[in-house]
Amino acid sequence: MQKEKRKQSKDEENDSSLRKRRKADLSKPVSFVSTAMTEPESSRSRPEGTYDVFLSFRGEDTRHTFTDHLYTALIQAGIHTFRDDDELPRGEEISDHLIRAIQESKISIVVFSKGYASSRWCLNELVEILKCKRKKTGQIVLPIFYDIDPSDVRKQNGSFAEAFVKHEERFEEKLVKEWRKALEEAGNLSGWNLNDMANGHEAKFIQGIIKNVLNR
Template sequence: MTEPGSSRSRPKGAYDVFLSFRGKDTRKNFTDHLYTALLQAGIYTFRDDNELTRGDEISKHLLEAIQESKISIVVFSKGYASSRWCLNELVEILECKKRNTDQILLPIFYDINPSDVREQVGSFAKAFDKHEERFKEKAKQWREALEEAGNLSGWNLNDMADG
């Protein structure tokens, strides 16, 4: 029998939740606990480090998971903006939300303020100093996505970095 959250145990398009997070920041604490709690509640959740097998086309598989999920939970953390992968996921999540009004985006602000995301200050500003050198056009798109997501109502979990 396969694990409840595995793509092999559910038909295509059956994810309830797509979980977007910066692995270095939250994988071993908050995100792992959230993922486990969702699975235990019977909520089928896509988490890239758990769902992708060697040889899978990562970008296509992730895009399909985002597009087919009913809800996207984005865990914003201090290192989120340093990951181009996370930023590209966020752009796709917001585009899907616009195309499909039934899709829901739930932001979680983990050990940062929503204003850090919205205004790209602190660690987000440092990340964009690097991004804008190499990815000027993409950086503009990423900034707009962060501003939009930072304006959404979500959960502010300040001072939670220790789990």
């Protein structure tokens, strides 16, 4: 019995030490080193159990800029993060391994950018993410509005309106309505707007996101 108590106490000390080290790392400048140099190829893009964070983003807009910087900062903070590095060929459906990664994540961070709504893939990801949010386990969904106003997401204005003109020509009304509903719901969630926070400084903006995720 005493051995079990000593083991439990040691585990708690280790967990506390890990949390302190994670938070201490935030006092250091974020180094935006290419993730390809810091992480083995086999560890990226493959679900390997439960993730802390799933990143949903429009690759053409932010893959090699903001999302890469955010992903690197999450990994450096010890946050187990899934980022899909492969663009789906046109017409293909969201893959089973991607759906599984969403379902196995505690938090989904959705990076809304000007081209997000033009991607059928991104919209289907968002629908799946919000399904997980509504389940009893209640996945946390945190939107980031990157160079776009939250009202454009909520009401499908601006570039989102342009995207839906094309969607309505190509896809069934039921599917388009599902996408619109998902955007309206996500646009109403509390999140981060780059233009309103950290005076638009991306590095400070990202550090604020990391602190928030660590406190969840």
